Amino acid sequence: MSIFFSNSFILYHQFKHSIWLCTIWLVLFNQTIIGEAKIITVDSSIRQSVISSGQAVFNSIQKAIDTANNGDTIRIKPGIYKESITFKKNLTLAGSGSERTRLEFDREGLVLSASDVKRANIQGLTIAYTGQGQRSTLWFFRSNIILEDCTVTGGFYSGIYITAGSNVTIRRCQIKDNQRIGINIANSTVRLLKSKISENGHYGLKITKCRDTIVEQCQIHHNKWSGIYISDGKSDENEPRSTVTLRRNTIQANQQDGVAVYMIRQIIVQQNWLQNNIGNGFKIEETAGQLIGNLISDNKKNGVIVRNSPSVLIYHNTIASQQVGLDLQNINKLDVKNNIIAYHKAGVITNSVITTNFDRNNLWANRKHYSNLPPPSKDIQYNPKFVSVEKKDYRLDDDSPMIRNATDKTDIGGFAHSNPTDIVEKPQVDSTGSEFQITESLLPQSQPQSQPQPQPQSQPQPQPQSQPQPQPQP
Numbered sequence: 311m312s313i314f315f316s317n318s319f320i321l322y323h324q325f326k327h328s329i330w331l332c333t334i335w336l337v338l339f340n341q342t343i344i345g346e347a348k349i350i351t352v353d354s355s356i357r358q359s360v361i362s363s364g365q366a367v368f369n370s371i372q373k374a375i376d377t378a379n380n381g382d383t384i385r386i387k388p389g390i391y392k393e394s395i396t397f398k399k400n401l402t403l404a405g406s407g408s409e410r411t412r413l414e415f416d417r418e419g420l421v422l423s424a425s426d427v428k429r430a431n432i433q434g435l436t437i438a439y440t441g442q443g444q445r446s447t448l449w450f451f452r453s454n455i456i457l458e459d460c461t462v463t464g465g466f467y468s469g470i471y472i473t474a475g476s477n478v479t480i481r482r483c484q485i486k487d488n489q490r491i492g493i494n495i496a497n498s499t500v501r502l503l504k505s506k507i508s509e510n511g512h513y514g515l516k517i518t519k520c521r522d523t524i525v526e527q528c529q530i531h532h533n534k535w536s537g538i539y540i541s542d543g544k545s546d547e548n549e550p551r552s553t554v555t556l557r558r559n560t561i562q563a564n565q566q567d568g569v570a571v572y573m574i575r576q577i578i579v580q581q582n583w584l585q586n587n588i589g590n591g592f593k594i595e596e597t598a599g600q601l602i603g604n605l606i607s608d609n610k611k612n613g614v615i616v617r618n619s620p621s622v623l624i625y626h627n628t629i630a631s632q633q634v635g636l637d638l639q640n641i642n643k644l645d646v647k648n649n650i651i652a653y654h655k656a657g658v659i660t661n662s663v664i665t666t667n668f669d670r671n672n673l674w675a676n677r678k679h680y681s682n683l684p685p686p687s688k689d690i691q692y693n694p695k696f697v698s699v700e701k702k703d704y705r706l707d708d709d710s711p712m713i714r715n716a717t718d719k720t721d722i723g724g725f726a727h728s729n730p731t732d733i734v735e736k737p738q739v740d741s742t743g744s745e746f747q748i749t750e751s752l753l754p755q756s757q758p759q760s761q762p763q764p765q766p767q768s769q770p771q772p773q774p775q776s777q778p779q780p781q782p783q784p
Contacts, residue, residue, distance in 0.1 A: 347381035350374045354389030371395050386411050396423045405434035408461045416441035420449050427453035439464035446471040450478055463487045468494040480505055491516050499523060508532050513539040519552055526557045537564040541572040551575035562586045567593050579604060590615050605724050607631050608702055628704045628724035634659055646671060648716040650694050650723035656681050670717045
C-alpha cells in the first residue's frame, strides 16, 4: 500500500509539472501565432519560474531569453542576478534602473554577449564582472544595439568590446573601473552620447578602423592612459579607415594625452574641453584634422601636436597655459585662424609646412611667440582679458578686444564673452572626479557692441627651451 501511495504521489507531481510546462508553452505559443510582441518578467526574488495572470515569470534572465521571440521585451525587476547571459534575438532587456538592477558574473566568461542581432535595446542595468578571469564585461559582435542608462564595470580587457561591423548607440551610460580599456571599438560604427568614461586602467576609449563614429557630450576623465586613443595602424589602402567626430566633450585629468590620434582618415574635434591632462591636450599624426571652437588648456605637456599630416585646419580655439601651444611639424597644408594662444613657454613651433595660412591669431604672454616661423603679418598681440587665468576660466571679459575681432566678425578664440545667457558654468573636477558636470563650450557669437582697440604690447623674447619628447603609447 505504501508503495502504491508513493508512486501515486510521484505521478501526481510529474503530472502537475507537465501541466505547468504545457501552460507556459500554450501562453507563449498563442502569443507567437498571433504575432504579438510580449512582455516577459524576470524576478530574482522567486525560487522558481511561475505563471501569473497568464504571464510567465522567470527567476533567470537567460531562461527568459531562451523562451522569448524576436520583438519581445524582458522586464527585469530590481535585484541581483548572478549569471552570464547571451542572445541572438531582437529583444529589449529592460532593467529597473542601474542602481536597483544588477547583473554580475564571477566565473570565466562574458557577463553579457550579443551576436548577429539585428535590433536590440539594453537599458537600466548595472553590468559587472566580479571574478578573476581575463574577459570583457560586454561583447557586441555583428549586432545593432542601443545601450542606455547602464553602468558597465569590472571588465579585464574592456568594459565594452564592440566589433565585426556592429552598429551601436550608447547613451547616458557610465563606463568605469575596468582593468584595461573602458570601451574598445573595432571595425564598427558607434554613437557615444552623454556618457561618463572614467577611472579605467588603460584608455578610456579606444577606436580602430571605425567609420562615422561620433562621441558627443561625454565626460572622459581620470583614466590611467589617454582619455581617447584612435589608431588604424599601418593598413592597406583599400581597407576602411576611421572617420571620427568629437563634439562638446569634457576630457580632463587623464594620465597621458587627452586625445591621441594616429593614422586614420579624418578627425573632427569641435567644441570640446581638453584640460588638466598629464600628457598633451591633443595629439595627431598622419591624419587630416579639423579643430574648431575648443578650449585646450593647462595640460602638463603641450596643447596641440600635429605631425606628418596631409591637411589640418585650426579655427577659433582658446589654447592656453601649457609648455607649447601649437607644435606643428611636417604638414602639407596648414590653416590656423582666429585662435587665442597665450601663457606658454612657446606659442607656436613649426617645421616643414608646405602651405601655411596664419590669420588673425592672438598671441599673448608667451615667453616666445613663434619658433622657426617669422611672425605672420596678420596675427595680433593683445591682452585677451580672460575672466580669470588663475581659476582656469578662459571666457572673455565684456571689454575683451577679442570680441567681434575675428576675420568672420565673431569673437577670436573658443568662447563668446562672459555674459551671454546660453553659456553654462565651467566644469569643475575634484581629485576623485566625483563632482564632474557636463558642460557645453560654444563657438564665438557676434555681439552688437563697439570694441576697444588697445595698442599691441611688446612681449619678452627669451631663448626657446627644449621641448619634452612625446611619451610613446603603451
